[in-house]
Amino acid sequence: MENQFLLLPGPTQVPNRVLQAANQPMISHRSSCFKKIFSQVTQNAKRVFCTENDLLILTCSGTAGLEAAVVNFLNRGDKVIVASVGNFGNRFRDIAEAHGMDIDFIDFPLGTAIDPAVIADRLAADSQQQIKAILLQQHETSTGVYNPLAEISAARGNHPAMLFVDAVSGLGACPLKTDEWGLDVVVTSSQKALMVQPGLCLVTVSERAWAAAANNHNEKFYLDLTKAKKYADEKQTPFTPAVSLVYALNEAVDMLNEQGIDNVIAEHYFRRDAVRAAIKALGLKPVADDQVAGGAVTAVYTPKGITSAEITGIMREKYDTVIAGGMGAIKNTSFRIAHLGFIRDMDLIAAIGALELALWELGYNFELGTGVAACQKVIFEKRKIFKDRD
């Protein structure tokens, strides 16, 4: 298992500082030492979410965090809107369906974002205010689209519907202001922009969501967030947490806060720009429209007659460079370069370099080096400014 150039939408590359932190000796999760670390990382992680809401750290994947949102803050039969712009929108619907919600599923075309006006219309039509929550993605991993969360939240007007945000692939890579935008439940996982190994899930919960939890009747045990909060108030977890990953998260959150979350997000958008410049210079078409492209992932349509598996296969097998294939309807006809988490400028150059070599081998017609040069130009402009500013 050798180091790869990892440009996946998770797991992402783990910085050395974080690897080292994970590699500390085990301690009891009931010890005062663990309590100190756990309460520290809980407090510090709130800055990444821009929130003073409660933040819970669970040992599970992001999907379980989304399920926790559904089972803790909604009751069977509740009316919800699920707004989807791709595969993970569909997954949030499946979770809500598994727990018997009454779902209004709104599907937007691939490559576009949720239209806040559509949400506003749906809520305006709900004169009895029966809609309990809107479930959506901050960033849709399958297409690389960022949904305009601030506008969608504002579209609620005076309607009391809660907003449950799947920020799994987008937190730290795209804008998200939990408190300013009134986001009730926000879920992310450790292996994306947080730069930690997989295994932890972070969930923030608003006062309003806690009020809903008080009247919740769903069957749940491991994902009972009220219990998690009770323990978190004592700087603990109800069940054994992934101790080494908590060490890692503590270090990673420090790294993000040292840089400042706004700067971290700005770096993601710069990397997006560098990758999109390369893609376009190669004559390829990104899946996400320019106006809605997020900072985490760039999904790209393959050239005619070439499948994503052919491209990703050559990149991985020959050039140790790992990007993702497509998902859903564009599984075979798109690939995804994630510029998510701990990615250095030269990782982008390596990824575009390897992509070009794969396309070249597969007979796509272009001039070798074109994409790299376009990428270099964006990098140069950014780093030149960076230098001048200092």
Add this chain to the structure above:
Amino acid sequence: MENQFLLLPGPTQVPNRVLQAANQPMISHRSSCFKKIFSQVTQNAKRVFCTENDLLILTCSGTAGLEAAVVNFLNRGDKVIVASVGNFGNRFRDIAEAHGMDIDFIDFPLGTAIDPAVIADRLAADSQQQIKAILLQQHETSTGVYNPLAEISAARGNHPAMLFVDAVSGLGACPLKTDEWGLDVVVTSSQKALMVQPGLCLVTVSERAWAAAANNHNEKFYLDLTKAKKYADEKQTPFTPAVSLVYALNEAVDMLNEQGIDNVIAEHYFRRDAVRAAIKALGLKPVADDQVAGGAVTAVYTPKGITSAEITGIMREKYDTVIAGGMGAIKNTSFRIAHLGFIRDMDLIAAIGALELALWELGYNFELGTGVAACQKVIFEKRKIFKDRD
């Protein structure tokens, strides 16, 4: 301390397998477990040197190994030839000087290799066979030149002069056949093509050299190789060895032998070709002539008016890419890209990409992406053949 794109002539990148191996618990260096590992790595490392001579593993840098060669197998006042094509040739002279040898120093122009005919002439002129040894580099790190060891060895004819080879930067990257070419002492260190962290030095010793050691009167203690051999015969070392580095070396030597040393060297020459293609496409001039360029390092003259420190500084500070500056007379006017040890194709792309960005920032006139494209073409041809062959 974050991961860098490390294209230095040492320390080189340490593969994950080797890092993991180093990270094993400490054991007594007098335990049977350590003896087993130590004898295993000693045997296996001989394959990398293509030798059945004794091989000693010392805890010290390569320089100490070169000094050990001088103090164990030569006596004060002995006549030696030191053949130099650069900085490390000069260092071998300094070591011999420090121990009072009678030195015939032969200096060849920068960028050229040792001419075997010159050596043959010197030995032919030594009718009394007073010259005890020829001291030289297999590969001169400051210029990237490979000296034609086989031809130099053959140039000795019937003259009994021993050949002491500084193979510190070249072993595993350039051809070296210890037994076939009759090399008496060969020295390398762990942090080059062996892909291990610095701290270990490996020395092979021929029967002839051991015979010379039997009549050796120099003062020495730590570097006493007769003592080291006595302990090595018992699968031990006279003094505490760097245990974790022995673990690492054991794993790294396995990796090299799995691939086969000839294949490992061939990969180095392919990487040399890729880097030289890029350099030439950028209009830059390598220090080493084409015919003598080795597989370990490519030294390159900077463009007029640009210093190597400016280039390496931008690459390091802005792009996390570490190459070396120049040495000696061309310290400021050359830089060195090492393609030595554990280097992946996309490391080369990253290095050339970063080099271009630095040159661009420094006002050198060329088209961005030109070097990368040239490098990609060499890589593509190699990996295409590789695929066809399988």
